[in-house]
Amino acid sequence: MNNSVYSVTKVKEHKFNWQFLFNELKPKGKWLTPFNIISIPIILLGLALIVYRFIFGIGSITNLTQEVPWGLWIGFDVVTGVAFAGGAYVVTFMVYILNMKNYHSIVRVTVLNGFLAYAFYTGALLLDLGRPWHVINPMIGNSFGTSSVLFLVAWHFVLYMLAELIEFSPAIAEWLGSRRAHKILSGMTIGAVIFGITLSTLHQSGLGALYLMAKDKIHPLWYSEFIPVMFLVSSIFAGLSMVIFEGSISRKVFFNRISEKNEKAQKGIVRGLSKICAVAMFAYLVLQFVVFIHGRNWGYLNSPMGYWFLVEMIGFVLLPMMLFFYSYRRGNILMIRIAAILTMVGVVLNRLNVTVIGFRWDLPVHYVPSWMEIVVTLAVIFTEIWIFRWVINRMPVLGDSPAWVSEEK
Amino acid sequence: MGLDRRVFFKLLGVTGLTLAIGKESVATPKGKDEVEFFGILYDSTRCVGCRTCEYECAAAHGLPEPSSEIEAVRKTDETCNTVVNTFQTEKGEVYVKRQCMHCNEPACDAACLTQAMHKNKTGPVTWDGDKCMGCRYCMISCPFDMPKFEFHSSNPKIQKCDMCFDRQKTGEMPVCVTNCPNEALFYGKRRDLIKEARRRIYEQPELYVDYIYGEHDAGGTGWLYLSPVPFEELGMNTTLQNSSYPALTKGFLYSVPSVDLLLPPLLLGIYAATKNKQPKEEENE
Numbered sequence: 075m076n077n078s079v080y081s082v083t084k085v086k087e088h089k090f091n092w093q094f095l096f097n098e099l100k101p102k103g104k105w106l107t108p109f110n111i112i113s114i115p116i117i118l119l120g121l122a123l124i125v126y127r128f129i130f131g132i133g134s135i136t137n138l139t140q141e142v143p144w145g146l147w148i149g150f151d152v153v154t155g156v157a158f159a160g161g162a163y164v165v166t167f168m169v170y171i172l173n174m175k176n177y178h179s180i181v182r183v184t185v186l187n188g189f190l191a192y193a194f195y196t197g198a199l200l201l202d203l204g205r206p207w208h209v210i211n212p213m214i215g216n217s218f219g220t221s222s223v224l225f226l227v228a229w230h231f232v233l234y235m236l237a238e239l240i241e242f243s244p245a246i247a248e249w250l251g252s253r254r255a256h257k258i259l260s261g262m263t264i265g266a267v268i269f270g271i272t273l274s275t276l277h278q279s280g281l282g283a284l285y286l287m288a289k290d291k292i293h294p295l296w297y298s299e300f301i302p303v304m305f306l307v308s309s310i311f312a313g314l315s316m317v318i319f320e321g322s323i324s325r326k327v328f329f330n331r332i333s334e335k336n337e338k339a340q341k342g343i344v345r346g347l348s349k350i351c352a353v354a355m356f357a358y359l360v361l362q363f364v365v366f367i368h369g370r371n372w373g374y375l376n377s378p379m380g381y382w383f384l385v386e387m388i389g390f391v392l393l394p395m396m397l398f399f400y401s402y403r404r405g406n407i408l409m410i411r412i413a414a415i416l417t418m419v420g421v422v423l424n425r426l427n428v429t430v431i432g433f434r435w436d437l438p439v440h441y442v443p444s445w446m447e448i449v450v451t452l453a454v455i456f457t458e459i460w461i462f463r464w465v466i467n468r469m470p471v472l473g474d475s476p477a478w479v480s481e482e483k
Numbered sequence: 484m485g486l487d488r489r490v491f492f493k494l495l496g497v498t499g500l501t502l503a504i505g506k507e508s509v510a511t512p513k514g515k516d517e518v519e520f521f522g523i524l525y526d527s528t529r530c531v532g533c534r535t536c537e538y539e540c541a542a543a544h545g546l547p548e549p550s551s552e553i554e555a556v557r558k559t560d561e562t563c564n565t566v567v568n569t570f571q572t573e574k575g576e577v578y579v580k581r582q583c584m585h586c587n588e589p590a591c592d593a594a595c596l597t598q599a600m601h602k603n604k605t606g607p608v609t610w611d612g613d614k615c616m617g618c619r620y621c622m623i624s625c626p627f628d629m630p631k632f633e634f635h636s637s638n639p640k641i642q643k644c645d646m647c648f649d650r651q652k653t654g655e656m657p658v659c660v661t662n663c664p665n666e667a668l669f670y671g672k673r674r675d676l677i678k679e680a681r682r683r684i685y686e687q688p689e690l691y692v693d694y695i696y697g698e699h700d701a702g703g704t705g706w707l708y709l710s711p712v713p714f715e716e717l718g719m720n721t722t723l724q725n726s727s728y729p730a731l732t733k734g735f736l737y738s739v740p741s742v743d744l745l746l747p748p749l750l751l752g753i754y755a756a757t758k759n760k761q762p763k764e765e766e767n768e
Contacts, residue, residue: 133634140560140631143619171750173757204617204632204639211597217614218598223732224620225596226739264754272746276739283735287590287624287728290720302735 098249098468113456120453123446124201132204135446141434144202146443149429151198151451153281154422155191157305160313162188162238163274164350170267177343179336182245182471183324184317186462189238194458196231201450223283230277237270248476249469256479279306285428293432295374295383298365301428307361310354312421314347318414328466333473345402348410351417352398359391379435386427390420520587520606521651522673522705523660524680525580527717528690529667532578534567536659536668540582543647543658556718561631564644565659572712579717580659580667582644583608583629584697585705586727587673591621591630593729600630600641606673606705607646615641626701626723646705676707683709702727 127135138145165184168174200206211217212225213232219225240262247256282305285292298304325332325340374380394416401409430441466472537549540563547562557566558581565582589608591600599615602608610630617639621630633639647657655661660668669679677698684691696708701723708714715721 129637131633131635131637131639136634138634140558140622141628143622143632167750171754171757173754202618204619205612205615206617208597208614208616211614211616219596221593221729221736222596222620223735224594224618226736228596268747268750268754271750272743275746276742279735280739283732284620285623286731286735287594287626289728289731290626290723291623299731299734 102467109459113460116449117453117456117460120450123450123453127201127450132202135444135450137441137444137447139441141437142430142441144433145430145441146447146451147198147202149426149433150422151454152195153429154425155195155198156278156281157309157312157421157425158316158418159188159191159195160274160278160309161317162241162313163271163278164310164313165317166241166267167271170264171271176339177346179339180317180321180343182242183320183466185238185241186245186465186471187316187320188313189235189242190458190462190465192231192235192238194454196235198451198454223280223286227277227280227284230273230280234270234273234277237266237273240266241270245469245471245475248479251476253478274309275306278309279303281305282428288433291434292428293374293379293435294369295366295371295379296424296428296432298369300361300365304358304361304365307354307358308421308424311351311358311417314351314354315414315417315421318344318347318351318411319418322411322414324466324472327463328472331466331472335474336472341405341407344407344410345405348398348402348413351414352395352402355391355395355398355417359387359395362387362391379432382427382431386420386423390416390423394420518604520673520705521646521671522585522606522676522707523646523657524669524671524676524707524709526667526669526683526709527577527579528709528711529665530567530578530580531665531667532567532569532576533664535662535664536580537563537565537567539658539662540565540644543650544645546642559629559631559643561633561640561642564642568718570712570717572716574711577710577712577717579708579710579719582706583646584627584701585644585646586701587703587705588727588729590624590626590701590728593732594620594624596620603648605651607648607651608643608705609645609648610641610643612640617641624728626720626728673703673705673707680707680709696721699725701725702730 123135132138136145136147161184165177165181169177169181200209203209212219212228240259243259244256244263247253247259279302282301282303285297285301286299289297321340321344325337375384394413397409397413397416401407401413430443434441470476534549540546541548544564546564549563549566556568559566565580567578567580570577570579585606585608586602589600589602592598592602592608594600595615596618597614597616599611599613600608600621601611617632619630619632621641622628622632629643631642633642647655647659650657656670660670669676671679677695680695680698684693684695690711691709692711692713694710694714696710696714696719697704697706700721702725708719710717713721
């Protein structure tokens with residue numbers, strides 16, 4: 075079926091064609107899919123709520139208080155979302171730096187996923203800013219708050235999005251059939267990868283470092299001076315679990331876009347990723363254990379928050395870790411997918427425990443997100459999936475590049 | 484060899500002199516015109532709980548007049564920068580005024596990525612609406628929960644005590660200090676305030692607990708408190724660390740330039756080392 079796409083690109087190789095771009099913008103395929111039926115009303119409702127929020131203030135649709143000024147939009151959309159986008163830096167490290175070429179077929183989709191995640195979570199961040207028209211201030215140099223962790227995170231965010239865009243750009247060039255641009259952009263890949271991995275190391279840990287000053291506000295089981303290291307290590311298996319999960323969805327939904335060769339490679343890739351996840355999770359558990367002992371936290375265990383901590387650590391780190399090990403040895407892909415889902419739940423729990431559930435756990439009235447905050451979050455995620463689907467259906471992401479790319483080499 | 488004995492001794496002499504003189508000049512103080520932090524000493528034994536400071540503060544900052552009804556324990560919020568609470572203790576009713584503490588090393592200032600929250604040279608921590616992007620990271624970081632955000636405004640501001648910075652610039656004292664009828668508030672250089680607080684405790688040890696809240700708490704604050712009863716009975720957080728809060732992020736911030744500089748060459752090295760070993764894509768499946 076890819077032939078039709080190739081013929082289009084062939085035609086417009088000679089001159090840039092606006093008609094082609096216009097045609098590509100139009101939706102393809104059926105309109106009334108179950109996903110569309112669910113997502114369209116939620117996105118529309120989300121948009122309405124966003125308009126309402128900008129007129130009447132953040133408090134009009136959120137349950138945030140003076141004591142808990144960051145809620146679901148930061149704790150889930152930004153902090154958790156960025157952890158899940160960690161797959162991009164891990165996979166590009168494996169493929170471009172360690173030259174593990176057998177993972178090459180998942181690079182583009184992972185980078186695309188990462189880039190869209192960042193673009194949308196930064197977008198979600200704008201909704202949470204009280205004075206978003208000043209968002210450019212830390213960038214333009216009239217007021218550099220260089221002693222701020224958030225300043226570093228902001229800069230690393232922006233630069234990393236640029237790096238990911240460069241990493242993905244050859245796919246855009248192939249879609250547009252622009253050979254010259256493709257050659258230049260491909261040459262920039264390795265630089266962007268090195269730049270991107272460095273930036274990721276720092277902003278993944280930086281998101282944890284944001285909470286270092288909230289020492290008295292976060293439950294001691296989740297607060298330690300090692301939050302940045304924990305966030306970095308857990309972003310490895312968070313990102314890879316997302317890659318496994320997204321892969322299992324994509325091969326069902328976009329089966330017509332996946333080339334035969336990539337489909338075959340899939341099983342070996344999933345097994346390999348499962349091993350990496352297991353090892354990273356083992357390291358993470360050891361780290362958590364050392365911090366737990368070092369912090370003399372035994373006393374907190376026999377309390378509701380202590381049980382909750384054990385649920386997170388045993389049910390959603392230890393258990394999926396063992397599942398990953400076991401199913402890697404057995405080659406059981408279904409079990410690996412289950413382990414990936416458990417791991418993702420665990421990462422959501424961990425990030426929310428630091429940012430929302432364990433934050434001011436001692437208050438008499440706890441922060442619980444309003445239904446409107448949840449709808450806006452869902453709207454952001456659905457819009458991202460729409461864009462993801464649009465790109466997958468047009469650009470060579472899951473499938474092979476057009477023939478002229480290999481001729482070029 | 485161009486170095487004979489004479490040259491050697493000359494060099495030795497010059498080196499010795501440089502070390503001796505150079506060291507001396509480094510050791511001199513930076514200049515006498517250095518500004519000291521100003522602060523306010525609050526003596527709860529003198530406070531009568533009249534709440535004049537609350538009304539004057541609201542009027543001076545264009546905030547709504549405080550309601551005359553008094554709940555048990557109130558907190559400052561986006562409509563009021565200071566509150567006076569009443570506590571029943573074994574020494575009778577004790578009043579406590581609460582507001583931004585104006586830390587020596589404020590967490591909010593370190594947290595702010597646009598320098599909208601700023602510790603001024605003379606002590607007050609102020610907020611600049613032209614820089615603030617409303618991220619509320621200052622609120623997350625402040626150990627006293629003092630920056631307050633207008634959640635119900637489309638153009639929200641951060642509200643908190645600014646120690647009447649504009650008045651201080653013209654040489655006037657903060658409105659709460661000027662209008663206090665019983666001299667419970669004492670304005671001056673922080674160093675002098677600590678001396679004064681020590682003097683009061685020393686002269687009337689039966690009246691005060693032997694503790695100046697804010698001398699070391701959270702790394703030292705601009706507001707200093709004296710009390711007849713232990714501070715935890717007055718709803719003050721006495722478990723705060725004595726080092727400053729920005730110190731908690733120092734380790735991370737210092738590691739950032741090292742990682743940014745060291746990781747890329749390392750990655751480039753690994754890349755170069757593995758580049759030529761190119762197994763066929765199908766091999767490992």
